[in-house]
Amino acid sequence: MVDYGIKIETNLKLDCEIAYFSKANFVIDSGYKFDDFKIAYKTFGKINNDKTNVIFICHALTGDQFVSGKNPLTNKDGWWDRMVGPNKPIDTNKYYVICSNVLGGCIGSTGPKEKNFITGKPFGTEFPSITIRDIVKAQKYLIDALKIDKIFAIIGGSMGAMQVLQWTIDYPEKLLNAIHIAGALKHSAQNIAFHEVGRQAIMNDQSWNKGNYYFENTKPERGLSVARMIAHITYLSDDAMHRKFGRKLQSRDIISFGFDADFQIESYLRYQGKSFVDRFDANSYLYLTRSMDYFDVVEKFKQLIEYPVTNNQHINYLIISFTSDWLFPTRENKQIVDILNYNTRKVSFTEIETDKGHDSFLLDEPEFDKTISGFLDSKYKKLIG
Amino acid sequence: MVDYGIKIETNLKLDCEIAYFSKANFVIDSGYKFDDFKIAYKTFGKINNDKTNVIFICHALTGDQFVSGKNPLTNKDGWWDRMVGPNKPIDTNKYYVICSNVLGGCIGSTGPKEKNFITGKPFGTEFPSITIRDIVKAQKYLIDALKIDKIFAIIGGSMGAMQVLQWTIDYPEKLLNAIHIAGALKHSAQNIAFHEVGRQAIMNDQSWNKGNYYFENTKPERGLSVARMIAHITYLSDDAMHRKFGRKLQSRDIISFGFDADFQIESYLRYQGKSFVDRFDANSYLYLTRSMDYFDVVEKFKQLIEYPVTNNQHINYLIISFTSDWLFPTRENKQIVDILNYNTRKVSFTEIETDKGHDSFLLDEPEFDKTISGFLDSKYKKLIG
Numbered sequence: 001m002v003d004y005g006i007k008i009e010t011n012l013k014l015d016c017e018i019a020y021f022s023k024a025n026f027v028i029d030s031g032y033k034f035d036d037f038k039i040a041y042k043t044f045g046k047i048n049n050d051k052t053n054v055i056f057i058c059h060a061l062t063g064d065q066f067v068s069g070k071n072p073l074t075n076k077d078g079w080w081d082r083m084v085g086p087n088k089p090i091d092t093n094k095y096y097v098i099c100s101n102v103l104g105g106c107i108g109s110t111g112p113k114e115k116n117f118i119t120g121k122p123f124g125t126e127f128p129s130i131t132i133r134d135i136v137k138a139q140k141y142l143i144d145a146l147k148i149d150k151i152f153a154i155i156g157g158s159m160g161a162m163q164v165l166q167w168t169i170d171y172p173e174k175l176l177n178a179i180h181i182a183g184a185l186k187h188s189a190q191n192i193a194f195h196e197v198g199r200q201a202i203m204n205d206q207s208w209n210k211g212n213y214y215f216e217n218t219k220p221e222r223g224l225s226v227a228r229m230i231a232h233i234t235y236l237s238d239d240a241m242h243r244k245f246g247r248k249l250q251s252r253d254i255i256s257f258g259f260d261a262d263f264q265i266e267s268y269l270r271y272q273g274k275s276f277v278d279r280f281d282a283n284s285y286l287y288l289t290r291s292m293d294y295f296d297v298v299e300k301f302k303q304l305i306e307y308p309v310t311n312n313q314h315i316n317y318l319i320i321s322f323t324s325d326w327l328f329p330t331r332e333n334k335q336i337v338d339i340l341n342y343n344t345r346k347v348s349f350t351e352i353e354t355d356k357g358h359d360s361f362l363l364d365e366p367e368f369d370k371t372i373s374g375f376l377d378s379k380y381k382k383l384i385g
Numbered sequence: 386m387v388d389y390g391i392k393i394e395t396n397l398k399l400d401c402e403i404a405y406f407s408k409a410n411f412v413i414d415s416g417y418k419f420d421d422f423k424i425a426y427k428t429f430g431k432i433n434n435d436k437t438n439v440i441f442i443c444h445a446l447t448g449d450q451f452v453s454g455k456n457p458l459t460n461k462d463g464w465w466d467r468m469v470g471p472n473k474p475i476d477t478n479k480y481y482v483i484c485s486n487v488l489g490g491c492i493g494s495t496g497p498k499e500k501n502f503i504t505g506k507p508f509g510t511e512f513p514s515i516t517i518r519d520i521v522k523a524q525k526y527l528i529d530a531l532k533i534d535k536i537f538a539i540i541g542g543s544m545g546a547m548q549v550l551q552w553t554i555d556y557p558e559k560l561l562n563a564i565h566i567a568g569a570l571k572h573s574a575q576n577i578a579f580h581e582v583g584r585q586a587i588m589n590d591q592s593w594n595k596g597n598y599y600f601e602n603t604k605p606e607r608g609l610s611v612a613r614m615i616a617h618i619t620y621l622s623d624d625a626m627h628r629k630f631g632r633k634l635q636s637r638d639i640i641s642f643g644f645d646a647d648f649q650i651e652s653y654l655r656y657q658g659k660s661f662v663d664r665f666d667a668n669s670y671l672y673l674t675r676s677m678d679y680f681d682v683v684e685k686f687k688q689l690i691e692y693p694v695t696n697n698q699h700i701n702y703l704i705i706s707f708t709s710d711w712l713f714p715t716r717e718n719k720q721i722v723d724i725l726n727y728n729t730r731k732v733s734f735t736e737i738e739t740d741k742g743h744d745s746f747l748l749d750e751p752e753f754d755k756t757i758s759g760f761l762d763s764k765y766k767k768l769i770g
Contacts, residue, residue, distance in 0.1 A: 030642040129642035189626040189650045190618065196651045197614045199644060200658070204607035206591055222589035229582045230615060233575065238711075241574040247681060255679055257415040257514035259584060259671060263678065265574045266581045273585070286644060293648065294640055296632060326623075 006145045014108050015072040016042040016065050019145050026141065032128035036117035039142045040108025041100035044068050044084060045092030052383060054148050055090060055376075056139070057099040058156030058163035061231075061288055062280055064107040067099045068092070073107070074279055082364060089373035094380070095152070102163075103138040104130045104287040110138075112283035113214060123283075125211030130287055132159075132295045136166040143174065150176060152383070153376055157181035157361035158328065159288070162295045165336070169300055172312030177379050179318045179372060181361045182325050184332035186296035191327060194234050195289040198227030202282050211283050224282040225273030232272045237324035237357035241265060301336070305343045317347040318375045320368065322360040348375060391530045399493050400457040401427040401450050404530050411526065417513035421502035424527045425493025426485035429453050429469060430477030437768060439533050440475060440761075441524070442484040443541030443548035446616075446673055447665055449492040452484045453477070458492070459664055467749060474758035479765070480537070487548075488523040489515045489673055491666035495523075498599060498666045508668075510596030515672055517544075517680045521551040528559065535561060537768070538761055542566035542746035543713065544673070547680045550721070554685055557697030562764050564703045564757065566746045567710050569717035571681035576712060579619055580674040583612030587667050596668050609667040610658030617657045622709035622742035626650060686721070690728045702732040703760045705753065707745040733760060 005022035018040045026034040042065040047053065057067055059079070068084040070077065084090045084097055101109040104127070112127040119126075143151065151174050156164040161183025168178050187195075202208055205223030213219045233241075245265040249255065261267040304310055317340055321333035330351050340347040350371045354360045360368065390407035403425045411419040427450040432438065442452055444464070453469040455462065469475045469482055486494040489512070497512040504511075528536065536559050541549045546568025553563050572580075587593055590608030598604045618626075630650040634640065646652040689695055702725055706718035715736050725732035735756045739745045745753065 125644075186632060188623065189630045189632065189648070190621075190623045192632070192648050193614075193618045193626065193650050193654055196646075196648075196654055197611060197618065200607075200614060200655070201586055201611045203644065204611060205589070222585075226582060226586045226589060226611065229578075229585060233578045233582065236575075238573065238575045241578065245574045247571060247574065247577070259510075259588065259675065261581075263574070263577050263581075265578050269578055269581055270585070290644065 008145070011040065011108065013072070014040060016040050016108065018108055019142055021141055021145070024141065026137065028128060028134040028137070029131045030128050034110065037103070037110040037138065038108070038114075039100050039103070039110070039138055041065050041098060041142060042067070044097040044099075045095055047096040051148055052150065052152060053095045053380075054151050055095045055097045056143070056151045056154045057084070057090075057097060058139070058154065058160035058167075059099060059102065060156070060158040060160045061292065062228075062276070062285075063160070064105065065099045065101045066107075067097065079362060083369065083372070089369040090155070090376065091373070095376070098142075098146070100139055100142055102135045102288065104135065104284060104291065106281035106284040111281070112211070112287060113281045122214045124214065125283065125286075127283065127287060130291050132162045132166050132291050133170065135291060136163050136170060139163070139167075140171055140174070148174075150174060152380065153177040153179060155179040155181070155372075156183075158183060158358065159292050161328070162292065165297055165301065168312055168315055168317075169297060169304055172304075172310070172315055175312075175315055176383070177316045177318070177376070179320070179375065180333070180336065181320045182322060182328045182333065182358055183336075184328050185298045185301055185335055187293050188332070191234075192293045194230060195293055198230050199286050199289060201226040201230070202286060205282075208282060211286075213282075219277075220282045221277040224277050224280065224285060225270075227282075227285060228276040228280075229269045229273045232269060234327045235357055235359040237326065237355055239324060239355040240357050243355065298335075302339055305339050305345060313345070315346070316375075316379060317345065318371070319347060319349045320361075320371060321349075321351050322356070322358070322365075322368075323351060323353050324355045325358040325360065327358040393530070396425065396493065398457070399425060401425050401493065403493055404527055406526055406530070409526065411522065413513060413519040413522070414516045415513050419495065422488070422495040422523065423493070423499075424485050424488070424495070424523055426450050426483060426527060427452070429482040429484075430471075430480055432481040436533055437535065437537060438480050438765075439536050440480045440482045441528070441536045441539045442469070442475075442482060443524070443539065443545035443552075444484060444487065445541070445543040445545045446677065447613075447661070447670075448545070449490065450484045450486045451492075452482065464747060468754065468757070474754040475540070475761065476758070480761070483527075483531070485524055485527055487520045487673065489520065489669060489676065491669040496666070497596065497668035497672060507599045509599065510668065510671075512668065512672060515676050517547045517551050517676050518555065520676060521548050521555060524548070524552075525556055525559070533559075535559060537765065538562040538564060540564040540566070540757075541568075543568060543743065544677050546713070547677065550682055550686065553697055553700055553702075554682060554689055557689075557695070557700060560697075560700055561768070562701045562703070562761070564705070564760065565718070565721065566705045567707060567713045567718065567743055569713050570683045570686055570720055572678050573717070576619075577678045579615060580678055583615050584671050584674060586611040586615070587671060590667075593667060596671075598667075604662075605667045606662040609662045609665065609670060610655075612667075612670060613661040613665075614654045614658045617654060619712045620742055620744040622711065622740055624709060624740040625742050628740065687724055690724050690730060698730070700731070701760075701764060702730065703756070704732060704734045705746075705756060706734075706736050707741070707743070707750075707753075708736060708738050709740045710743040710745065712743040
């Protein structure tokens with residue numbers, strides 16, 4: 001029963017849809033209330049008549065709604081173009097895929113760089129602190145607005161995996177299948193530490209100006225770039241870095257005896273930092289990393305699964321981890337599997353052997369692709385009979 | 386045969402000795418020549434008549450000459466006070482311990498914050514790029530100035546371990562025993578990456594001012610603090626961080642929904658960053674991290690050890706690693722052992738079981754202490770018969 005205003009418009013510049021909610025009375029964990037907010041989203045494939053083919057994809061920290069096809073802002077392929085599209089592992093000839101930019105993001109959804117509907121000015125650090133639960137709650141508003149009763153499968157990696165878990169806790173009745181990739185029941189101390197250093201780099205940048213840089217000539221590019229570089233190291237494995245870069249020099253045969261990028265790994269990281277600032281908002285980075293740090297559903301998830309009469313018994317879980325992922329290592333993914341198995345729930349678990357680190361879920365890993373398509377297709381066959 | 390000027394003075398403020406070299410014709414790897422330079426150092430214990438009890442300690446990246454006793458600048462215990470002193474594992478009742486501040490450092494030795502003897506102004510980024518080999522060469526000047534013919538044992542951890550290896554390559558005839566702790570034959574791509582991000586944080590700080598901040602009111606404290614925070618994460622293990630901090634909140638029962646330090650790990654890192662800037666020079670940090678990045682003696686060490694007639698056959702090596710050290714993991718320390726063993730050289734190897742990460746060599750690890758004192762004492766007994 002929807003008693004708030006919903007308006008859906010196509011945004012030509014962003015090449016996606018935007019759902020505007022008004023009088024929504026959307027109260028988040030901090031106690032802040034959004035009456036008006038918007039969620040930018042993109043869909044791929046066609047919804048079938050009985051709406052049983054919906055796949056909802058939750059993006060990671062720096063992802064966006066442009067899962068597949070061209071990203072109109074970067075003019076590059078979408079972040080999971082390899083995985084999502086016609087005849088791809090998540091086959092849009094068969095499934096109707098929805099992906100929305102998270103609350104607090106910077107690609108069209110309500111977030112720190114967007115106008116506060118009350119003041120008419122960008123939120124900046126007036127934006128309220130948000131949690132993964134809030135992000136998921138906003139997605140639920142969207143799913144309701146689209147009048148989708150059941151999500152066939154919800155899928156996400158990293159911060160997206162956190163959203164997947166949160167969905168199974170808060171709205172299990174909406175889900176049939178849940179694919180959780182390279183995540184954990186809680187953010188670890190080491191992960192919080194890396195995020196904290198990234199935030200300090202941003203907030204220490206004088207151009208950050210306490211978050212009020214939207215009307216200035218400069219933005220905290222340097223700080224954001226350093227934050228991205230730090231994070232990027234954690235997305236790769238030591239072995240992958242060694243294989244890809246080793247101690248190879250950049251464009252010289254000899255070292256420069258200076259602070260230019262002598263080693264290829266240095267230029268690579270600098271490039272990663274620089275290209276990131278063109279597409280991402282520094283305040284969003286602060287808010288979203290914070291939401292990940294706050295994530296801890298260990299107790300809630302256990303309670304939910306251990307309690308014999310719950311409305312999430314029907315969910316089929318697929319948990320995937322990667323051997324060389326040291327940010328969300330197998331042992332942390334395995335905790336979820338153990339809780340589910342111990343309580344005889346329906347769960348499949350696959351650890352993919354790869355040296356590509358946490359980023360493996362974005363990269364070419366044939367076994368990973370097969371695991372996902374196999375799981376989806378077997379469940380879909382069962383569903384449609 | 387010393388044909389350059391040497392003057393040794395006691396510096397009361399620094400509570401150590403400073404050796405001034407003039408007309409030294411000290412040519413470093415980059416081709417730059419120091420005619421005048423100075424090395425600050427401190428000694429502990431008494432040298433015996435035949436000078437056979439000298440232990441030379443090489444400090445790590447942010448270490449200094451204040452190994453034992455009080456550090457006059459921080460008013461805290463020296464960085465290895467636990468290890469070095471009367472009746473301690475490195476017993477100054479028995480041994481004469483020397484530790485000098487590295488070339489490029491900031492505690493009295495010639496480095497970017499010190500006056501260029503030619504211009505009379507601080508070097509800043511006019512300071513030449515240096516290598517571990519240059520650092521060791523400067524130490525050799527000091528050892529010669531002190532008229533020490535043989536070093537009974539050279540010891541160092543981390544960047545200090547790199548110096549130990551370099552000594553065994555360049556001046557094996559001066560050494561009897563070498564203790565290499567938590568190091569490697571080369572700096573890995575991941576380690577270079579972490580250093581590069583730290584340097585970017587410093588150089589992105591507007592107060593860095595291209596290295597010319599010594600006459601300004603501000604210095605690049607924010608950048609240096611972020612660099613230190615990044616590095617500090619790499620010095621700890623995931624397990625140690627989890628055990629020490631976990632997801633414990635700082636001084637609240639509930640989260641703040643903001644960017645203050647909610648978690649204890651955050652306050653801890655911020656404290657580490659802040660206290661570091663009081664005692665360390667940002668430019669020194671740039672130069673010394675760079676010298677570590679350039680370190681790669683894989684080929685040289687192999688050649689030296691494989692060549693049957695060398696002047697380093699007599700050296701007894703002790704290689705120590707820590708199970709939870711992911712910055713200089715056991716496998717990298719083990720490479721040194723393998724090369725030595727393969728060529729039937731004298732080497733002992735110990736891997737210490739601990740969850741404290743790379744920093745273990747600075748912390749209370751009884752087995753580690755026993756390994757060092759046992760090795761030293763057995764070799765010393767043999768020596769004095």
